[in-house]
Amino acid sequence: MGEPSKSSNIYKYCTGRMMYINVAVCLSVLLLVIGLSVGLTVRPFKGRDALDSAPLIDGHNDLPYNLYGKLNNKLSDYPFESDLTHDDVWGKTACSTCYTDLPRLKAGKVGGQFWVAYVSCSSQYKDSVQLTLRQIDVIRRFVERYPANLQFITAAEDIEPTWRSGKIASMIGVEGGHSLDSSLAILRLYYDLGVRYVTLTHTCNTPWADASPMDDGYVYNLTEFGQTVVYEMNRIGMLVDLSHVSHNVMRDVLAITRAPVIFSHSSAFSVCGHYRNVPDDVLHLVKKNNGIVMVNFYSEFVNCNSSRNATMEDVIKHINHIRNLIGVDHVGIGGDYDGVGSMPVGLDDVSKYPNLFDRLYESREGEPTWTKEDLEKLAGRNFIRVFQAVEAVRDSLKSESPREDVITGNELYIAQKREGLNPGSCQSAIEWNDVNTTDIEQSVSLSTITNKARVYRSLEVEGC
Numbered sequence: 001m002g003e004p005s006k007s008s009n010i011y012k013y014c015t016g017r018m019m020y021i022n023v024a025v026c027l028s029v030l031l032l033v034i035g036l037s038v039g040l041t042v043r044p045f046k047g048r049d050a051l052d053s054a055p056l057i058d059g060h061n062d063l064p065y066n067l068y069g070k071l072n073n074k075l076s077d078y079p080f081e082s083d084l085t086h087d088d089v090w091g092k093t094a095c096s097t098c099y100t101d102l103p104r105l106k107a108g109k110v111g112g113q114f115w116v117a118y119v120s121c122s123s124q125y126k127d128s129v130q131l132t133l134r135q136i137d138v139i140r141r142f143v144e145r146y147p148a149n150l151q152f153i154t155a156a157e158d159i160e161p162t163w164r165s166g167k168i169a170s171m172i173g174v175e176g177g178h179s180l181d182s183s184l185a186i187l188r189l190y191y192d193l194g195v196r197y198v199t200l201t202h203t204c205n206t207p208w209a210d211a212s213p214m215d216d217g218y219v220y221n222l223t224e225f226g227q228t229v230v231y232e233m234n235r236i237g238m239l240v241d242l243s244h245v246s247h248n249v250m251r252d253v254l255a256i257t258r259a260p261v262i263f264s265h266s267s268a269f270s271v272c273g274h275y276r277n278v279p280d281d282v283l284h285l286v287k288k289n290n291g292i293v294m295v296n297f298y299s300e301f302v303n304c305n306s307s308r309n310a311t312m313e314d315v316i317k318h319i320n321h322i323r324n325l326i327g328v329d330h331v332g333i334g335g336d337y338d339g340v341g342s343m344p345v346g347l348d349d350v351s352k353y354p355n356l357f358d359r360l361y362e363s364r365e366g367e368p369t370w371t372k373e374d375l376e377k378l379a380g381r382n383f384i385r386v387f388q389a390v391e392a393v394r395d396s397l398k399s400e401s402p403r404e405d406v407i408t409g410n411e412l413y414i415a416q417k418r419e420g421l422n423p424g425s426c427q428s429a430i431e432w433n434d435v436n437t438t439d440i441e442q443s444v445s446l447s448t449i450t451n452k453a454r455v456y457r458s459l460e461v462e463g464c
């Protein structure tokens with residue numbers, strides 16, 4: 001073979017170069033196409049997108065109490081699947097505590113909800129258990145009525161699969177220890193019926209735990225029987241909810257509980273000094289306890305400045321305060337919709353949660369930076385972690401026997417006297433057989449009790 005001709009060299013050079021040019025052109029076109037399609041389909045991340053990758057779990061919605069108050073629990077008359085914003089009965093002008101329906105829950109991207117079995121404090125020492133059972137029943141029937149959209153769940157592991165299937169994981173909370181009637185038997189049976197948290201008090205003291213704002217005067221804080229209630233809740237896997245209890249009871253419970261606690265709907269006391277909110281020293285204890293404070297939106301709890309209306313910015317302050325003080329692992333959402341008569345501008349009903357998450361992600365000057373993972377924790381992952389931890393404590397205590405403690409008649413007597421009631425007039429249980437009223441009257445200065453203790457008197461007795 002002789003030396004290659006110049007013409008064949010040029011040919012190779014040309015074809016080679018052509019090839020490079022072709023590849024380069026192809027690549028450019030490809031990149032352009034990819035770039036265009038990416039530009040068309042991807043928009044910048046918004047805070048609300050975190051609610052697509054983690055369930056939004058709200059700790060407290062009082063819709064069941066509205067169902068009772070308005071319909072005596074006749075669900076067939078409740079148009080849950082319609083947008084009720086302007087409804088004649090359920091709309092915002094007709095009903096000051098109505099914020100919930102299915103279309104708005106969907107718009108709000110709600111993935112898990114505690115529906116609250118609440119009964120008035122005026123039922124304490126009377127028919128509180130009966131009324132609570134009625135509320136548990138209406139929640140269960142309500143959830144069963146809408147199987148395409150709601151699903152009743154009782155275990156932490158069921159929350160995410162339920163939410164991924166497009167349904168709202170629906171749970172039951174009992175709000176107020178008065179619903180237990182000081183009975184561990186009732187507590188256990190509520191658990192069997194699917195209740196997963198009990199708030200230790202509502203606005204009334206129980207014979208074993210003080211409600212807020214009882215922190216001075218004649219106080220019990222958490223009594224020995226109250227400790228037993230907490231231990232038994234730990235044993236069976238019932239979440240201990242400290243919203244509504246006095247600040248001292250918060251501290252007492254956090255000192256003895258064997259499982260993480262929740263505040264199903266409470267905000268930060270140092271941002272707005274309302275007694276329903278959680279003081280900083282307690283927040284530190286919640287961090288140690290691995291618990292969670294699910295922030296309440298109620299206007300009066302988030303904004304202490306009566307000269308202006310509450311806004312979403314107030315709620316942001318509470319969330320950020322808790323995060324700054326004890327970290328992003330201990331904060332959640334507990335809106336309190338349908339339980340209160342006024343919500344902040346911007347959080348007007350259950351459709352507005354996504355706006356809150358968008359706004360948090362903006363992270364304005366002086367605010368912490370919220371990542372997607374942080375927002376997912378706030379939305380629901382923190383709560384799921386706490387719920388799982390409570391279940392793990394329950395499992396670790398399997399060898400413990402159910403507690404058989406019974407509150408004494410004396411305790412019940414004094415507690416009722418303290419509320420200005422006529423002790424024992426509504427009770428027939430045997431513990432009253434042992435009550436020696438003369439002894440009690442002599443051992444306790446009842447004038448002191450009745451004068452000092454009625455900081456929060458919400459009960460009246462007119463016989464039974």
Ligand SMILES: [Zn+2]
Pocket residue numbers: 175244265339
């Ligand atoms: Zn409440």
